[in-house]
Structure formats: C-alpha cells, structure tokens
Amino acid sequence: MGQYTENELAKDLENQDYKFGFVTDVETETIPVGLNEDIIRLISSKKEEPAWLLDYRLNAYKTWLTMSEPDWAHVRYKKPEFQKITYYAAPKQTKKYESWDDVDPEMKETMAKLGISLEEQKRLTGVAVDFVMDSVSVATSFKSKLKELGIIFCSFSEAVQEYPELVREHMGTIIPHTDNFYAALNAAVFTDGSFCYIPKGVRCPMELSTYFRINAGGTGQFERTLVVADEGAYVSYLEGCTAPQRDENQLHAAVVELKALKDAEIKYSTVQNWYPGDKNGVGGVFNFVTKRGLCETNAKISWTQVETGSAVTWKYPSCILKGDHSVGEFYSVAVTNNHQQADTGTKMIHLGKHTKSTIISKGISAGDSQNSYRGLVQIHKNAHKSRNFSQCDSLLMTDHCGAHTFPYIECKNPSAQIEHEATTSKIGEDQLFYCKQRGISEEKAISLIVNGYCKEVLNQLPMEFAVEAQKLLAISLEGSVG
Amino acid sequence: MIEIKNLHANIEGKEILKGLTLTVNAGEVHAIMGPNGAGKSTLASILAGREEYEITEGEVTFEGADLLDLSTEERAHLGLFLAFQYPVEIPGVSNVNFLRTAINETREAKGEDPISAKEFMAMVREKSKIVELDSKLASRSVNEGFSGGEKKRNEIFQMAMLNPKLAVLDETDSGLDIDALRIVANGVNTLKSADNASIVITHYQRLLDYIVPDFVHVLHDGKIVKTGNKDLALELEEKGYDWIKEETQVG
C-alpha cells in the first residue's frame, strides 16, 4: 500500500523538536542553590524590598516548612529536590531599560523566536507586553499610553517599589500563603511577575500580555501575578509561557491572583507551552500553579486556558463568586502527549445569590499521557438561585493513554441548579473518513476535528492568541493517533 | 473513467460483494438500484476507500490508476467524490473552513497554489446558489444540527465546490421533500459535463425522472444482476424486486 502509515508518521515526528527549546545566551546572574532564610533575605535585598515584604516571605517560608507536597492529584513524578534549585536567576544588567534599544540583542532575538517581537506586536496588534525571562521582568511596552488612563501595568518588582500600598493591600488576599504547598513556596521565593491595576470605570483599550520564559538551567520560576480591576473596570490579560529543552525537570510554581471589584470584568487567557519533556518523558517543566480570582457584586472573571506543555501540570484556576450576580467561567483545552501528565480543572465557589458559573473543559490525551479533569462546584447555603453548567469532554487518541474526570459537586441550596456532563470517547472514525473522502490528509483531518472539538474554548481567546493556540494544538498532536 | 472487475469484498468475515463488474465512461450517468442490504453502500464505501472492508478479489481502475492501491484522500485528489448516505457531523468545524482545507489539500497534491480567499468566497457564493443552500449553513459546523434534507443538499454543495470527475451519490434523494429533490437533481444536472460521470444509488424511480440515467443496474446479493435503460427503473417501481430475485435464482 502506498499509504504513509501512522508508524512512519510517528517516526518522522519523533525527532521533531520542541519549537521553543532553544537557550538564550545572555549572561545570567544567579544566587547560590538551595533554600533557607538567608536565601530569602538575599532575594529580598537584591530586589530592594520593603521590610513588610521580607516579613511576608519569611512567614510564608516558615509555613511552607510545615507543609507537605500534595499527593491527591492523578499524577506521578519524582518530587523536586528543593535544595537543588536556584531560586533567583536574572539576565544580567536588567536594571530598568530606559528604552527598547537598551535591551540585550540576544534577548530581543529570543523574543523574536518566540514570535513575540515587541516591535511587531506594537505595530500590528497594539498589545502591551511584559516579558519575564527567568525570574525578572525585562520589558514592558506601552506603559505610557496606559498611564494616561491610570492603568498600571508593570513588573511585580516595579510595583513593589512604585505602588507598595496597592500591592500590600491586595497581595495574598485571595491566595493566602497558607493555601497550599506551592503557593507557600511561591510566597517565600517569588522573584517577579506582573502587576496590573485598572482604575474605576476604565476599560483597558488593549490586551495586556505577559510572556514567561525559563531560560537558565537548574532554576525554578516562581512568578506572581496580581490583577486588580476596580469597580466597573475591564481588562483582558494574556499569559504565554515557554522554556528551553533540558533533561532535568524544571519547577514552575506560580501564583496568580485576580480581583474583580463590583461590576468589573477580568478575562484571563493562558497559552501554556512549557517544555513537555522528550518523547521518553525525560525532562520537562513541572507546572504547579495556583490561580484564583475573587468576584464582588456583579463582577465577572473568565479563565481561558490552552495547556499543551509541561511534563506535569497541576493547576485549577478558580473563582470565588462572593458578590451577588457574579459570574465565573472556565474554558480549558488540555492536550497531553507522550509521557505528559495533567491534572487540571477549576473550582467554582458560589457564595453570593444569583451567581453563575460555566465550565467547559476539553481534554485530549495522546501517546502514553494521562489527562485528568478535576473540578469543584460548591454552592453555599446563601447562594440562592445559583447556576452551574459543566461540560467535560475527553478525547482519546491512543490505547495507552488515559483520560479521567473527577468532578466534585457540593450543594447546600435548594434553589440552585447544577448540571454536569462528561463524555469520554475516541476520535470519530466516521469523521476521519468523511474528511479523507473530501481529500484531506489524516493529519490535517485530526487537527481539523480536534480544533472543532475545542472550538467553544478557542473562541474565548483573543484573535491572535487563538491562531497561536490552534497551531500549538496541531504541533502537540502531530503523529499522535495510534 | 472507472472500471470495476469481479469485485469481491468481506466485512467481518461476511461476503458482501460477490463478483461485481461495472464500467462507467465519461459523460455517463449510471443508476444503481437494489433491495436493502444488497451491498450498494458497501460498493460506494469501497470505492471511497473505507478500510473496514477486505477486498478478496477483483480490481478497480480509475482514471488509469489502480484505485484499490490508493488512500482515501488520494482517490479524492483524483476526483472521486462520495455523497454519503449518512453524512457525519463534525462539531466546531465550519463548512467553509472544511471545504477550503479540502480544496487546498487537493490543490497541494496536484502541485497547485492554494485558492485565494477572494476566489474561494466567490465560489462559495456561486455554488451555494446551485443547491439553494442558505448561506448561513455555509458558516455553520459541518452538518451539525442540519436537518436530513439540509445534509443531503450540503453534500451536493460540497460536490459542486470540489468539482469531481466521478460522483457517487448514495441515496442522496432519501429524506428530501419534493422541492429539495428537484433542487438536488438540478444541482447534479448542472454539474454534469462530458468529462465527468456519476453513479446514482437510489430506491426511487422518482429521482430518475429528474436525473435521467444512461444505464440502470440492479444490484442484488453482491452482484449486478440486471442492466437496462431508464425503463428498467419504471418496471422495478411497478413490480418490485422479487421477479429479479427469482430470475437470478433460476439463472
């Protein structure tokens, strides 16, 4: 048969590299490996932090020491050795770039390779970008334009220096350092991240975007993002991630806090494409992230994520629907291939009356991967007339991967309406045949069908992100049907 | 155009086609009729390259190529089109996107450049008129939530867009109301030319009033047991299949 068999295809793709697996050759400033109070003091002093923040860190560190790693997720991995990680790595001479020209050319090249050349972005899309390489934020564009509107969008470190009161007021209020093992670790050692504040009644006119990248070897990335939308404000925030290809497992333990005050709306989109490890499961990023948003009255938070990367993912972007009539949404596509493991989902905590949540999760498992949806819908006593709708679908591409669904539904209010549906099946043979009959190759057909299957989620992404996400899906699934 | 010789095929160990022979030349319309379960859809599926069937004997030449040696999409690239008896739904994939991918994949296979967006949209507009397909349907997901009749019309719309050499229409008339039947038939007739051909599988003589066949074949028990002109269809309509079944048993 003259057919290009799946096996041949798989072989061809086996050697296909992770597109973002390059290392940027910039001089990096690091501190000694390991973790103790002195390291934390060192990080804090390097960042010239106020005393309250150092205290916050030390406090978190003490808490962390008493905690143990969570083990309830449906993932298996060798626990990171926390004393072998470097907790601070910064591209040298990062001190405040006065202008775009001051930025290290190597770094610019990195950004170009990532497809996020700032210049391009500026010109074409009007997206404001903050770029966090390793632990330090290197460039934020469009700052002045945003400033006119009173919007603050800067690196977390800068925010600590420039707007300490705002940071102090909100940081850790949604995810306390006691929340979980990785949140505690992050609170102790976080080095940078993004900060965003949209003042009352302001609609942020452009998408704000941060690109995270781990570059240096042996480091962990612990960034912190805090987005506050004041009353009636609106912002759409994008986050993208990549990392070089390394044999070791790198740790990424981020914390993202969103606060949507009365009538505010935050749309938070992530395309997560950390290095997933090679086809034998060697290397790759451990992505242990805590993300949570709080909605006051009539506010709305919408999480959209496309997860294709990381060796192990543990992540549940959540919404606390505290205010009456607040709305939480979670749209997720999680693709796992080879030996990737993902345990991801959301928590919707309904506290206020007439609160509404929607969960759309599309899992796609290929290779030897394990892909789990884990979610909690909790309706509290006073959450009258609250609604939840969840749809969790899993698509299986091979007979040696796994797809799992673990929803928790807890209801204490009789006027609430909760609907959860889940399906698991294989990619439709009939659909594949139909496409092929129309002249579409198997690989294109899979990509087409999978993209269609994820449409509801991809539709939530801003245009340019959606295109990137579709490409990523195609790359992640190449040669995956078995 | 296509030459099917002594085709035998099994599914799950059961023989469905038992020595089927049929030749279709350019410019011809062939109708295939036959009782339920005779193997009509099986023939269509095998021509299109569905892998569940095992071909145990026979050969098929299409446009000079050994059809059975080609993959499904290669057959499509050569200009073979199957209008499915049960068109499948593909949620989230818009008709337009689907067709553009199909056209470009075919063009790529032929070493041609992809179709420009403008040209493509113009074509969509032109061809959807032929089957009087609501333009809204073109932007909806492939067949998703389409009524039975809309699905069938969409098949003909796709056929118009892909402009095949040989179209196999598997019961495209079933489930159509009178108007839709006329529209679909009209579509098929409009697309008819001296360089292409079609095989129309149907149960009803009615369709053949609109699409006048050059030949009518009766498929029974995995073989073509009788061939005639359009009058044969009328005779079948009147007398059913029993007399043919008897005839073949005697033979």
Next chain:
Amino acid sequence: MEEVLTQTKFDILRTGLRPTALNISDALKEKANNVLNYSDFPTRKNEAWKYTNVNGLNKLVFDGKNIPISEPFTIANRSKKIHITNGQVSEGQSAIPGVKTSWDVLPEFFTDDPFDALNALYCTSAIQVEFDDSENETIELIFENTANSAIFPRLFIQCNKGAKGTVILNFQGAEQNASFINVSTYVNVGENANLSIHKIQKNGADTFDLQREYVDQAANSTFTMNTFPLSGRLTRNDLKINVNGNNCETFMNGAYTLKGKSHCDNHTTVDHKVAHCYSKELYKGVIDDRATNVFNGKVFVRKDAQKINAFQSNANILLSDTGTVNSKPELEIYADDVKCSHGSTTGQLDDEAVFYLRSRGLSEKAAKELLVKAFLGEVLEEVENEEVKSYVEAQIEKHFSA
C-alpha cells in the same frame, strides 16, 4: 513500622460488641485484627469518606431493648424466605435448597476495609445463597431488627454458570430503632449467569447501616444491583463490581428519599477489566429537611478493555434550605475505543411544570408529589421485579404523604 494507635474509635466501638460465635479461622482472625489495629474511623481526609462521618456509631447503645416493627413486611409473595431477626437466623425455618446457614468455618477471603474486618470478627450470621438453575428463583432475606442491636451478617451469593437468580435483601426496623447494621456481601456471577439483587433499607431513624458488596462477574453474565435506601440515620453502601469477563452487562440503580437528619452515601465502582462490556448506572433521589446525600460513582476502564460502553447518571432534587447534596461521578479511562459518559444534576422541581399542573387543577402539594414520583419513576422503570417495584413505589407514596 506503623505505630499501634493507643485507643482508636474502633477500640471503643469494639468494647460494646460480642465476638462472633461462628467458627472463624485463626488466619482470618489475625488478618481482621491487623486491619483494625492499624485503623481508626475514617475522617474527611480519607477521600472515600470525605462527606460521611461515622463518629455517631459510638453513641449507639446496644441494649437489646425490644422495639417491635409495627408493620413488618415481606416483598415477594412466592419467594423462598429466610428470616434473620436481630442478626440471628431465626430457628425453625424449613431448609431451602441452595441456602446454607450453618458453617464449620467461615470462608476466608476479605478486603482491607476495617468495616469488613469488623464484620468478620463480630459476624452474627453467615448465609450462602447458591443458584444452580436456569429457572429464575427468588430468595428473600428478611432482616428484622426488633431491638437496638449490632448485627453483622456475612452473605455469600453465588450464581453458577448459566444460572439465573434473584435475591431480595429486605432490611427493616421500627422507626425508633437505633441499631448498627454492618453487612459484607460477596457475590459471584458465573459465566452466562444472570443475577439480580434488590436491596431495601428501611431502617429505624437512628440506625447506622454500613454495607459493602463485592461482586465478581464472569464472561457473558448479567448483574443487576438495585438499591433503595428509604430511611435510617446513616446509610452507606459500597458497591464494587469487578467485570472480569467479556460481553458482560452490569446495571446499577438506586432511588433514595431522605428526610429528617438522615445521611445517605452510595459509593459505587464498576471496574471494566476486559473488553466488550456494557454498564449503566442510574441513581436518583429527593433530599428534604436536614438530610444529606452523597453519591460517588466510579467507572474504571482498564488498559485494553476496548469497546466498553459505560453510562452513569446521578440526579438529585433538593427540597429544603438545610439539605445537602454531594455528588462525585468519576471516570477513569485507560483504553481508547470506548464510549463513556456521566452526568450529574442537582436542582429543584421545575417551576414551569408545577405551574402547569396547578393550572390543570392540582394543588401545589399534589403537583409536587406527582413530579417527584415521576422523577424517581425513571429508576423504578429499570426494576424488572414487579413486587419490588410496587413495594418501593408504595414507600415513596408514603414518604410524601406523611
């Protein structure tokens, strides 16, 4: 080495229990003791007991006080019946072929579940029911609790190759009864066999009823488990079905009506270990007052268990401000050519429908009752045994007219 806990809640519970009078082997005794020595009552941290707290067990007093059942009931008229009163097989019943109630020594096998260990060590009666015939026979076990007692029945249900059988497990106690019922049931469904078990749990308002069923299904067999927790302080059912052979069918149905302070917890697991099987699960219930319902349904499809169709559904109607519904349907799938789905809904009666019925002249109460019955009716439709069905229907009727 794990440390032996100083005094566990199990230790406290055990002080009030009388060790089994039946012969159990030293090996079984040791195993069971081992499990209990290293266990304590499960807590929230234990995933399988996240929503169910059994601490109240230690408040029960097994004083043996006589509390007669006002309306004792049997379900299947023409069935063979065995009466088990306060845990003891009643004397003077005529021998039923295929049923064994006396043992030289109890069968060994058991799990590492501490409540199963407890059941073995304090077993009050062990009954084996064996079906050997393709004639569908019905055997009803009637557990009458007429005193505050702790009972530990151990059941072995065997449906041999090609045989057909129906078992009705009829648990009943007076409204005021405060007993501890702890049942371990081992079920073996042979090749081509067809077994149905119907379990009715109509317990006293303060009774704790913890039951486990361990089921093994061989090729081409059909197994149905229908569970009706109708009353009780705490009811916990753990149903674990291993589908070990190809072409099996498995049905699990449950209907519950909870009010007062009752807490009901149904945990089910169907483990598809091999290919070409079908399973369907439907649990529905109505929760009123301060009652809580917990549902946890697990579907496993193991590697290479292709062509599995598994469906699972849990629906709840919450009628009161103080009730709670916890639902956790789970799918764990390791094979690709499968069709599995689950659904879970929690809500109230459809206002529109209530309005519609009232506009046709029904009182609000009658309208709601009708809708609730229709809601539960979907489960009852799955019940083939007419006698069980009509009994449960009547109970539901009674529940809402009270």
